[in-house]
Amino acid sequence: MLERPGNEDDTVILPPPPAAKPHRRSVLYAGVGGAAALLAVAGYSTFRWFRRPKPIPMGTATEANIDNTQPCDIIVTYLALDKKVVVLDFPSLLSQGLMLDRVAAFVEKANVPHNRVLDDVALNAAITASGDTISDYYYGHDYQAVALARFFALAEAENIRLNSQELWLKQLLKQLGWMSPDTNGAIITVPAAGGPITPEMRAVILRHEISHGAFYTVPEYRHYTEQFWYGLTLSDREAFTNFLGRQGYDTNLTELMLNETQAYLIFTRDPRFFNAAAIGKTEAEVNQLRQGFIANMPDFWLTPLATEALPPVPAFMPACKPTQAMLATRHKRLCLCYQRSGFDCV
């Protein structure tokens, strides 16, 4: 269901109760009246309570916890390594895209404006022009809290109609207290295994996005990444920029270029997503760049992940939740989510 921006507040404004008549009452009358007033107040409070969206449940999860999950609904967790990073684990690429594609266009996609929010028609045209679909505009997303707050403020100011998934995200930001411009926080996302996403790819996506979380929330790391970027040769910067341009990132955004460079070069060790040939280099040259980056990295929670292997993806999910069904093949066992059409890997 679509709602108008500005009409999604979590409280309902009721007209004030009528003023009490200024005449004298007996004690009994006053008592009955008082009780009625109390009931009215209680009813009003209850009404408000029912109308208020339920708080979105949140836990805390490690990288391995998330890799070992197969969500049927969106799961929201604080990243155990840094609770300023909140992870949204989506049941499908489609549900992820519906919530975040408009934000992606606003923040960092190529060939779209970044000073205004696209309406549905413009967003769909941008996605189609890029050769993508809602589902695969991105496989994973990452946004600084301030960018999200700016997105929602502009969407409201411009009267852009947001979808229910986007309004849910707005509710989450309010719940986190992240709508102010001085918040230090980040949201990163990962889709469930299914369709083109294997469990191994899901783990690769998560590690990539975790590095963005660190970039946004740890100023020393952001500063270090900037230094690394400007320490590269011009041709190396161009090689990364050209690679990122082919992926659909807006190459005019230097901070985006250097942020993605650290994420692909150091934290995306899967040739399907990034390899030496993608930037016109040999494996030896890329390894040299990696070693240079890692050798001087500030020592904090992300540092071990620069060299650690990804958490093992379980070949077998030991058990599925009651809302899920098991798909067992010779090599894998996955928990599938129930859809209207039946159980599906969505």
Ligand SMILES: [Zn+2]
């Ligand atoms: Zn990235």
